[in-house]
Amino acid sequence: MHVTKEFKKKTFLKQFLLGLHVSNSISNPISIEQRKNSIKLSADLAMAFARGRTHWTHALITKLGQKEENKSTLKGILGRRYQILMARYSCPLLYQKVQRRKKGVRSYRFSYNAQKRRSALKGSCVRVSPSVVARNLENRRSKVLKRLVPGGELLKGSSLLSEVLDYVISLKAQVDMMKSLWRATQVSSSSNVELIPKCSIAKEGSFLHYSK
Amino acid sequence: MAPCMDPPLLTPSDLSLSEKQRIYLNQQQKQYLNQSAYNSNFSPFPTFKPITEEISIANGQVYNPINSLVNGWPDFSMASSTSFVGNDSDTMKEMNANQITENMKKRKSESNASLKPEQSNTSEGQEGSHKKVKQDSKNGNHERNVSIKEGSRKGKNKKEVTTESSKDNTKDLEVSTVTPKPDYIHVRARRGQATDSHSLAERVRRERISERMRYLQELVPGCNKVTGKAGMLDEIINYVQSLQRQVEFLSMKLAAVNPTVDFDIDDFINKQIIPSNTSCLPMVNVLNNPLDLSLLQFNSLQRPANCYAFEMPIENPNPAVNGSITEQVSASDTLGDQYLSANLSSNWDAGSQNLYCLDPQQARTLGFPF
Numbered sequence: 001m002h003v004t005k006e007f008k009k010k011t012f013l014k015q016f017l018l019g020l021h022v023s024n025s026i027s028n029p030i031s032i033e034q035r036k037n038s039i040k041l042s043a044d045l046a047m048a049f050a051r052g053r054t055h056w057t058h059a060l061i062t063k064l065g066q067k068e069e070n071k072s073t074l075k076g077i078l079g080r081r082y083q084i085l086m087a088r089y090s091c092p093l094l095y096q097k098v099q100r101r102k103k104g105v106r107s108y109r110f111s112y113n114a115q116k117r118r119s120a121l122k123g124s125c126v127r128v129s130p131s132v133v134a135r136n137l138e139n140r141r142s143k144v145l146k147r148l149v150p151g152g153e154l155l156k157g158s159s160l161l162s163e164v165l166d167y168v169i170s171l172k173a174q175v176d177m178m179k180s181l182w183r184a185t186q187v188s189s190s191s192n193v194e195l196i197p198k199c200s201i202a203k204e205g206s207f208l209h210y211s212k
Numbered sequence: 213m214a215p216c217m218d219p220p221l222l223t224p225s226d227l228s229l230s231e232k233q234r235i236y237l238n239q240q241q242k243q244y245l246n247q248s249a250y251n252s253n254f255s256p257f258p259t260f261k262p263i264t265e266e267i268s269i270a271n272g273q274v275y276n277p278i279n280s281l282v283n284g285w286p287d288f289s290m291a292s293s294t295s296f297v298g299n300d301s302d303t304m305k306e307m308n309a310n311q312i313t314e315n316m317k318k319r320k321s322e323s324n325a326s327l328k329p330e331q332s333n334t335s336e337g338q339e340g341s342h343k344k345v346k347q348d349s350k351n352g353n354h355e356r357n358v359s360i361k362e363g364s365r366k367g368k369n370k371k372e373v374t375t376e377s378s379k380d381n382t383k384d385l386e387v388s389t390v391t392p393k394p395d396y397i398h399v400r401a402r403r404g405q406a407t408d409s410h411s412l413a414e415r416v417r418r419e420r421i422s423e424r425m426r427y428l429q430e431l432v433p434g435c436n437k438v439t440g441k442a443g444m445l446d447e448i449i450n451y452v453q454s455l456q457r458q459v460e461f462l463s464m465k466l467a468a469v470n471p472t473v474d475f476d477i478d479d480f481i482n483k484q485i486i487p488s489n490t491s492c493l494p495m496v497n498v499l500n501n502p503l504d505l506s507l508l509q510f511n512s513l514q515r516p517a518n519c520y521a522f523e524m525p526i527e528n529p530n531p532a533v534n535g536s537i538t539e540q541v542s543a544s545d546t547l548g549d550q551y552l553s554a555n556l557s558s559n560w561d562a563g564s565q566n567l568y569c570l571d572p573q574q575a576r577t578l579g580f581p582f
Contacts, residue, residue: 035467036460043463134442141445148452157417161424164448168431171455178462185469 008050008170012177015046041070047174055159056167059151 019042023035044064048057064070142160146152149167152160405411425444429435432451438444 032464032467036464039463039466040460043459134440137442138445141442141449144449145445145452148449148456158420158424161421161428164452165424165428165431168428168448168452168455171452171459175455175458175462178459178466182462182465182469185466189469 008173009177012046012050012174013181015049016042016177016181019043019045037069041074043174043178045074047170050173051166051170054163054166055155056149056151056163063150 020039023038023042041064044060048060051057065074142156145164146155146160149160149164152163155163425441428448429444432444432447435444435447438447
């Protein structure tokens with residue numbers, strides 16, 4: 001999905017601000033925790049909308065929509081489209097598939113590991129080749145990665161990596177946007193807006209590159 | 213030696229080696245001419261091109277690691293062609309150079325993906341073409357044109373067409389099949405490697421994975437020092453986790469600031485953000501806006517401001533902190549303490565009124581990609 005960065009930032013900002021609006025008005029959140037959750041929700045939703053149609057965005061929206069506390073906010077943000085979206089993305093079959101696959105993997109792993117364990121218990125030296133070790137490490141890490149990326153459980157191999165790539169870029173953009181928004185609030189909430197010289201604002205803007 | 217040999221069934225014994233080379237060379241030239249015509253416009257990696265733009269803009273500077281990678285490849289493969297060893301020096305070199313250029317601009321594949329096969333081609337020489345011809349003969353009584361298309365579908369060895377007339381046909385076919393660009397990776401069997409379909413598919417899969425890993429390596433900071441898939445996966449995991457934690461932290465901070473946005477969202481968005489020019493520093497526009505927006509009032513709660521007061525100056529990006537900015541931030545801390553929650557309630561109501569009259573309109577104006 002060819003989405004340029006420029007377009008994405010605008011969409012993100014619009015969606016984020018709208019989400020903040022909605023979350024503020026709908027549920028009158030008292031605690032910081034609630035407010036933080038609603039902000040995070042609108043930020044994630046904004047990121048998903050800004051990115052467009054990818055696997056992880058769909059998974060993210062589905063995940064967000066299934067939590068009970070988010071539903072009202074989502075309804076407020078999406079309006080009429082909420083029903084359409086939820087109907088499309090909440091398919092329980094998907095999760096069944098995941099469960100089934102997990103079982104299969106587990107059983108295979110179990111038998112393989114059991115073999116190793118048995119031979120280890122016998123006392124015979126288990127000659128585990130370095131490739132096997134490497135593969136095990138990799139599998140473990142990719143499992144962790146799958147849990148991190150929304151919708152990553154169902155992917156594997158190169159498609160997982162491409163989703164991770166996409167997701168990392170969007171995350172980075174989200175963090176940058178939120179940072180700048182926060183800085184905007186800081187700047188504007190300082191006492192005299194007129195006293196702030198334009199040059200400092202410009203400097204502020206110039207520092208908003210992503211610093212590795 | 214006739215340039216076009218038209219045996220119904222190619223067997224290696226029919227053609228001498230130099231004849232094969234000559235035929236192949238002719239094909240490559242034709243294909244190369246076709247490639248170069250449309251390849252200039254062809255974005256070789258459609259899914260990743262935006263990423264380069266994104267990176268450059270996110271960095272606020274022109275930094276195109278992936279584009280430079282793409283552009284750097286032709287040079288690299290050209291350099292690798294010099295290490296080729298062959299019998300018939302002139303034709304072999306020519307053939308190899310054309311092979312490489314042709315392989316760089318594959319018909320249906322991303323040109324990035326063909327780098328690894330290029331490197332492996334340098335030592336291939338006669339054996340490679342030999343094998344290809346063999347494969348062609350195995351597969352091919354049916355239309356050679358179709359066989360090219362079919363053969364490249366799985367991304368395996370390229371099939372060759374050896375007839376003059378079918379060369380013309382392939383030229384037409386290639387020109388007509390410009391638009392669909394699925395992700396094919398052309399792999400050629402190296403000397404001494406298995407050529408059965410399984411290992412080839414394996415190799416294709418591995419190349420794809422390593423390609424993605426390379427992009428990730430560029431993206432994730434600190435990944436250059438680590439080699440190997442496991443270490444890089446580790447770095448990637450750490451990076452994703454840190455980014456997610458940053459999002460949480462930033463949302464907490466924003467919650468503390470409590471943006472009771474009681475400005476006219478419509479006005480704000482339409483006037484301030486949309487007409488913002490697409491400079492390389494788009495964020496400047498966002499920040500300039502608060503100056504114009506006297507309506508943008510952000511009140512902060514007392515208690516959270518106290519909690520986060522000492523955190524805020526720390527959290528400012530370290531290389532970016534300017535003297536004036538820190539002054540502003542610290543000033544806002546003291547001011548934030550002064551704002552009372554009584555202000556908040558009035559703003560809430562005003563904000564909600566604004567919201568409800570804007571909401572249906574706003575939802576429509578927002579891009580809804582789903």
